[in-house]
Amino acid sequence: MTKLNRRLEMIAVIVAVPVMVACSLMAPKETRQWQPTSVTDFKSVAGKWQGLLVRNPRTRDDDWVTLVIGEAGAYEFASYRMIGVFAGKGKLVLTDGKLSAKSDKGGQMTLQLFADSGSPERMLRAEAKDSEGFHYWADLKRELETASPRRQNNP
Secondary structure, X not given: OHHHHHHHHHHHXXXXXXXXXXXXXXXXXXXXXXXXXXXXXXXXXXXXXXXXXXXXXXXXXXXXXXXXXXXOOEEEEEEEEOOEEEEXXXXXXXXXXXXXXXXXXXXXXXXXXXXXXXXXXXXXXXXXXXXXXXXXXXXXXXXXXXXXXXXXXXX
């Protein structure tokens, strides 16, 4: 039994050392320099946005959320959970460069647009509070955003 344990330990070391060396040689992941940016109109943020929805107080699992914003400010969101769908829709209001909405059930949401000067990528930070007092937040990225700058540059 001890020979087997020694062999397993040796195999673990043989595998672990190259993995650690490879990880240390990898380039660090680039960090974004997100800066708040004013929303000028609904058309500038229209489209499908997605990201991880986090609840406070935290739950065991966070949920994926999709937010679709129309060119006139109508929105719909959906988050699919183990216990069912968390969804809603309504009309956004643009005030002082930020978007906001209130639901008929007492919930409220604020959206702030962020930009990175080194990239055409944008992010919407959503913060919300539901009628039961739970707080939510999500950093949402536009679906297929990397394709849109290429389309704009190609005739």
